[in-house]
Amino acid sequence: MKLKTPFQLSRRDLLWTAGAGAVTMWIPKPVKGYSGAEMLAAPVDTAGRVSVGISKWELDTPALCVDLDKMEQNFATLQKVMVANKIASRPHAKTHKCPAIARLQIASGSIGVCTTKVSEAEAMFAGGVEKIMMTTANLTPVKIRKAMALRKRCSGFIQAVDNEQNARDLSAAAKEAGVVADVVVDVDPGLHRTGVPVEAAVALAKLVATLPGLKLRGMLSYDGDGQHVRTFKARRARALEGMEAPAAAFASMKSAGLNLEIFSGGGSGTYNIQHETPGFTDVQAGSYLFMSGDYTPIGGQADDKRYTDFTPSLTVVTTITNAYTAGRATTDAGTKALVGGNLIEIVGATGMTYKTFGDEFGWITYQNPSRTYKVGDKLEVITPHCDPTVNLYDQIYGTRKDRVEVVWPITARGKSQ
Amino acid sequence: MKLKTPFQLSRRDLLWTAGAGAVTMWIPKPVKGYSGAEMLAAPVDTAGRVSVGISKWELDTPALCVDLDKMEQNFATLQKVMVANKIASRPHAKTHKCPAIARLQIASGSIGVCTTKVSEAEAMFAGGVEKIMMTTANLTPVKIRKAMALRKRCSGFIQAVDNEQNARDLSAAAKEAGVVADVVVDVDPGLHRTGVPVEAAVALAKLVATLPGLKLRGMLSYDGDGQHVRTFKARRARALEGMEAPAAAFASMKSAGLNLEIFSGGGSGTYNIQHETPGFTDVQAGSYLFMSGDYTPIGGQADDKRYTDFTPSLTVVTTITNAYTAGRATTDAGTKALVGGNLIEIVGATGMTYKTFGDEFGWITYQNPSRTYKVGDKLEVITPHCDPTVNLYDQIYGTRKDRVEVVWPITARGKSQ
Numbered sequence: 001m002k003l004k005t006p007f008q009l010s011r012r013d014l015l016w017t018a019g020a021g022a023v024t025m026w027i028p029k030p031v032k033g034y035s036g037a038e039m040l041a042a043p044v045d046t047a048g049r050v051s052v053g054i055s056k057w058e059l060d061t062p063a064l065c066v067d068l069d070k071m072e073q074n075f076a077t078l079q080k081v082m083v084a085n086k087i088a089s090r091p092h093a094k095t096h097k098c099p100a101i102a103r104l105q106i107a108s109g110s111i112g113v114c115t116t117k118v119s120e121a122e123a124m125f126a127g128g129v130e131k132i133m134m135t136t137a138n139l140t141p142v143k144i145r146k147a148m149a150l151r152k153r154c155s156g157f158i159q160a161v162d163n164e165q166n167a168r169d170l171s172a173a174a175k176e177a178g179v180v181a182d183v184v185v186d187v188d189p190g191l192h193r194t195g196v197p198v199e200a201a202v203a204l205a206k207l208v209a210t211l212p213g214l215k216l217r218g219m220l221s222y223d224g225d226g227q228h229v230r231t232f233k234a235r236r237a238r239a240l241e242g243m244e245a246p247a248a249a250f251a252s253m254k255s256a257g258l259n260l261e262i263f264s265g266g267g268s269g270t271y272n273i274q275h276e277t278p279g280f281t282d283v284q285a286g287s288y289l290f291m292s293g294d295y296t297p298i299g300g301q302a303d304d305k306r307y308t309d310f311t312p313s314l315t316v317v318t319t320i321t322n323a324y325t326a327g328r329a330t331t332d333a334g335t336k337a338l339v340g341g342n343l344i345e346i347v348g349a350t351g352m353t354y355k356t357f358g359d360e361f362g363w364i365t366y367q368n369p370s371r372t373y374k375v376g377d378k379l380e381v382i383t384p385h386c387d388p389t390v391n392l393y394d395q396i397y398g399t400r401k402d403r404v405e406v407v408w409p410i411t412a413r414g415k416s417q
Numbered sequence: 418m419k420l421k422t423p424f425q426l427s428r429r430d431l432l433w434t435a436g437a438g439a440v441t442m443w444i445p446k447p448v449k450g451y452s453g454a455e456m457l458a459a460p461v462d463t464a465g466r467v468s469v470g471i472s473k474w475e476l477d478t479p480a481l482c483v484d485l486d487k488m489e490q491n492f493a494t495l496q497k498v499m500v501a502n503k504i505a506s507r508p509h510a511k512t513h514k515c516p517a518i519a520r521l522q523i524a525s526g527s528i529g530v531c532t533t534k535v536s537e538a539e540a541m542f543a544g545g546v547e548k549i550m551m552t553t554a555n556l557t558p559v560k561i562r563k564a565m566a567l568r569k570r571c572s573g574f575i576q577a578v579d580n581e582q583n584a585r586d587l588s589a590a591a592k593e594a595g596v597v598a599d600v601v602v603d604v605d606p607g608l609h610r611t612g613v614p615v616e617a618a619v620a621l622a623k624l625v626a627t628l629p630g631l632k633l634r635g636m637l638s639y640d641g642d643g644q645h646v647r648t649f650k651a652r653r654a655r656a657l658e659g660m661e662a663p664a665a666a667f668a669s670m671k672s673a674g675l676n677l678e679i680f681s682g683g684g685s686g687t688y689n690i691q692h693e694t695p696g697f698t699d700v701q702a703g704s705y706l707f708m709s710g711d712y713t714p715i716g717g718q719a720d721d722k723r724y725t726d727f728t729p730s731l732t733v734v735t736t737i738t739n740a741y742t743a744g745r746a747t748t749d750a751g752t753k754a755l756v757g758g759n760l761i762e763i764v765g766a767t768g769m770t771y772k773t774f775g776d777e778f779g780w781i782t783y784q785n786p787s788r789t790y791k792v793g794d795k796l797e798v799i800t801p802h803c804d805p806t807v808n809l810y811d812q813i814y815g816t817r818k819d820r821v822e823v824v825w826p827i828t829a830r831g832k833s834q
Contacts, residue, residue, distance in 0.1 A: 060559040060834050094777065116777045117749075136749075136777070139738055139793055142477040162739065163792060192742040193778055224775055321556055322579065325609040332534075332553075335756070336808050337833045358641055359804050360511065360533045360553070360833075361610055375580060376556055387776050391753050391809065394831050414811050414830075416754045416777075417477050 052407060056399045057378055061319040062337035064393040065380070066290065068400045070313035074289045075108040077310060078271060082109070082283070085275035090114055090133060090264060092286030095387050097412035098396060099127020101289070106131065112156060114264075114284050115412075118146045121157060123412035131156040133264065135220060135284065136194055137166050137186065143417070144169060148177035158217055158262075160186040162196045167208050174213030183214045184262055187246045189223040201249040202256065209258050218262030219253070221246035222284060227269030228294070232301045239270040243277040250279045268310065269298055290314035290386040293345055315347060315380045316389070318362060320373040329373045331362035333381070336392060338362065340385030347380040354381055469824060473816045474795055478736045479754035481810040482797070483707065485817045487730035491706045492525040494727060495688060499526065499700070502692035507531055507550060507681060509703030512804050514829035515813060516544020518706070523548065529573060531681075531701050532829075535563045538574060540829035548573040550681065552637060552701065553611055554583050554603065560834070561586060565594035575634055575679075577603040579613045584625050591630030600631045601679055604638040604663045612638065618666040619673065626675050635679025636670070638663035639701060644686030645711070649718045656687040660694040667696045685727065686715055707731035707803040710762055732764060732797045733806070735779060737790045746790050748779035750798070753809060755779065757802030764797040771798055 056065055082089050091105045093113040102113045102124055112131025115121040121132045137160050138147040151157045151174070161167045161183050174181040185205045188195030196204050201219070209216045223242050229235040243265065250263050263281045266274035268288040274280050287295060291310040300307045318333035334356045338344060344354040344362070350370045357363035362381075366372060373379065383389045390396070391413055398406040473482055499506050508522045510530040519530045519541055529548025532538040538549045554577050555564040568574045568591070578584045578600050591598040602622045605612030613621050618636065626633045640659050646652040660682065667680050680698045683691030685705040691697050704712060708727040717724045735750035751773045755761065761771040761779070767787045774780035779798075783789060790796065800806045807813070808830055815823040 060557055062833050137738065140477055140736055166792075188741070192739075192745065193747050193774060193780070194739050197741050319557055321554065322609075322611050324580075324605070324614050328609065330610050333833075335805050339752070357610060359808075363610070375582075388752050391776075392831060392833070414809060416479050416750075416809070 052404055054404050056317060056380075056397060056402050056404055059317055059397060059404070061317050061378060062333040063317045063397060064383075064390065064395070065315050065317055065397045065399050067313045067315070068398045068405060070311045071289050071398075072108075074291065074310045074313060075105065078283075078285060078288050079109040081272050085272070087275045087280060088282040089271070090282045090284055091289070092116075092135070092267070092284050093120065093124055093129075093132075093412065095286035095290065095390065096396075097123070097390055097410045097415070098408050099124050099129050099411060100406075100408040101396075102127070102129045105289070111282060114286075117415055117417055118143050118150065118159075119415035119417045120412045122146065122150055123415050125150060125154045125157070127411055130154060133158040133160075133184065133220075133262075135160050135186065135222065135264075137162050138170070139166055144173045145177075148173045148179060148181060151179050151181050152177055158182040158184055160184050160194075160220060161204070161208060161214075162186040162188075162194060164204060164207055167204065167211060167214065171211035171213030179213075180215050181213060182217050183208050184217050184264065185219040187219050187221040187249055189221045189226075189242045189246055189265070191223050191225060193224065195221065198245040198249050201246070202252045205253045205258055206256060216259050218260045218264070218281070219246070219250055220262070220264040220284070222265050222267070224267070227267040228298055229269070230297060231299050231304050235269055235298065236273045239266070239273045240276055243274065243280070247277050247279055254279070268295065269307075272301070272309070287386055290383065290390075292340075292386040293343065293382045293384040294340060312345075312382045314383045314386050314390070316383060317378055317380050320364075320375050320377045320379070321361070323373060323375050327366050329364045330357065331364065331379070332360070334359045334361045336360060337389075338381065338383060339388040339392070340383075342384075344384050345382040347382065349379065469821055471821050473734060473797075473814060473819050473821055476734055476814060476821070478734050478795060479750040480734045480814060481800075481807065481812070482732050482734060482814045482816050484730045484732070485815045485822060487728045488706050488815075489525075491708065491727045491730060492522065495700075495702060495705050496526040498689050502689070504692045504697060505699040506688070507699045507701055508706070509533075509552070509684070509701050510541055510546075510549075510829065511537065512703035512707060512807065513813075514540070514807055514827045514832070515825050516541050516546050516828060517823075517825040519544070519546045522706070528699060531703075534832055534834055535560050535567065535576075536832035536834045537829045539563065539567055540832050542567060542571045542574070544828055547571060550575040550577075550601065550637075550679075552577050552603065552639065552681075554579050555587070556583055561590045562594075565590045565596060565598060568598050569594055569596050575599040575601055577601050577611075577637060578621070578625060578631075579603040579605075579611060581621060581624055584621065584628060584631065588628035588630030596630075597632050598630060599634050600625050601634050601681065602636040604636050604666055606638045606640040606643075606659045606663055606682070608640050608642060610641065615662040615666050618663070619669045622666075622670045622675055623673060633676050635677045635681070635698070636663070636667055637679070637681040637701070639682045639684070641684070644684040644704075645715055646686070647714060648716050648721050652686055652715065653690045656683065656690045657693055660691065660697070664694050664696055671696070685712065686724075689718070689726070704803055707800065707807075709757075709803040710760065710799045710801040711757060729762075729799045731800045731803050731807070733800060734795055734797050737781075737792050737794045737796070738778070740790060740792050744783050746781045747774065748781065748796070749777070750779045751775050751777045753777060754806075755798065755800060756805040756809070757800075759801075761801050762799040764799065766796065 088111040094116045186195040187201045263279045266283040268285040271283045291312045318331040322330035351368035505528040511533045603612040604618045683700040685702040688700045708729045735748040739747035768785035
């Protein structure tokens, strides 16, 4: 399939690629990658009402919504920078857990998606996504079996490895499954969370290249904490210095004649930095399409105090449930509906704070409020931390100018194995 | 149905009541309240292997487990105190989200369960639970329609109301649905989160009693924050003083000749306190069956520093994924698998701390470790905050002496509407 950039991609293309299944959702057979079960699961509002076409303010709450204009703008922003910097994007699907959105990302120019867990990768493949790089290692026997079964059906599935025993186990399992499994070596950038220590990386890559069941495709190195370093200058320094040793390992692997198509890393905070690392091929940005509230304070090139490269597109619509007490109001969205909850921004309102107030409720406190709320009023808040918030919902409403245009099932939700 | 106390209830009864569906799970027709879909959804481990009978250490990870011996002991402890104090328990199902566990609670002596949201109540009813009290109000038109549809099918469904307009709306909807809806008045104990202010409670109860579509059943008053007050003495003072005004309102309603079968409130921190409030009928304890780690420091009657009334039964089994760095190790259970994560207790190990390290990983740091871990090792941690952790999983493994005895689908997971 020839990939289009968003500049070549019309709105009709986008809808056709990911939305068509949703707007024709009652046809009980697979349409453009939706299974009948997905379609039946997705579009029904409470009371059995199909939500497409209604105002988002009519949705029952809490409801997870993405503004499609903003999300598409975020796709375009990322791809424009990728094209300018001559690298690719391979967005992390752990953020959205939604194959329909993954397909949109690929349609907008990304070369595939990442997943963290093999169960997530299975859900992506089941949803029609065929280019998947799993960024962590499959260590347990069950996960290894699943990974090989997936590789058998999905030629675009690549998995990470970060230790020699695991490489040998994968090779043996691949042989047993009758496949050659594609592998990237995960190199620790100094965070000590995943990855082989950089000084052992070349030896591991060489081992992978010699094992009969494996095909070395390259390496990845991801510094999760580095995405949130405040000020562009400090973030750039950490990203480039932190990647010096992995890049040296990459160069050594190259000198050794190994096959290295991939040098993946970076994220939504370093998408416009990491191309400066020699050999670097693709950015694993996850949050960029939704842009969590927790990214705002990191600052960007344009503004040291506020990150405006991408526009927050992910919101939760919630209802006021109690407003008896002066100066405050209760909502129906607590930590079971919004994760990361002490500085939650309300869309279109100022002079008040929104915090989660236990698992079931939110709590608005007025300071110098631009408005107040009464029971039954609905409001929309920016999700403070998008990944774990999305992971609470079974579906996401795609809206445009406040109308629900599409309902996507979040089929990788809860896939933490 | 005549309720048994746990002292009359044999292990065979318990299994028959909730477990039988699970151990015969491949029969594709309803068995003891399990639908075929539930049975198909529940018991399959990764790789299609049925998990019942295997060791919990064979489960793929992260895996949510409950120790059945400890859970049954917690049921027995609660019921013993309820019998002694001549009140009832109506456990909150928001904690476990699992109809099979709700049925066990009722079999062990509870008079029904509570839910927070109407979608949770629907899931409970669909799972064979017929006595459900919803502790918050249904305010949106969609929720009101759903509540009336549920009440039509479920005579044991009771819902809370905390404002006059909502009472009128419910009455009109009940009339339209052809039912008389059972209602309790939710009275604010001073937390200002839900409930009618106490000074307006009697008027609201009188209104409910006169509305043609509603039947007043009583009231509730719940102080969520009060459950976690440290030291038994301070907690008892807050619980009893806090409930004085609601109890006075209850007495006034009684004097007015209103029907008051229910005066519900209290939780896992005040289950052995709230019966001292005049008129009080039943405790809404939620966490008691799992006993989150976050309850430990509140202290009990026996020990001011440590709450030992109930035994922690809910754990997550996780795998070590990286152990290159001296003094630490990475696991596969982060905030998408464990909520509340900075003081997570590892079962059977001391001298180390477990924190979540981002959404996907956990992080063990050794201080004076009783043991260390290598890649592939599995360990079990006590869930720090049970309600939102359970809400991340589709199934829970019930184990006894480390063997998986039953796999329960968490069918109300994600039901936040």
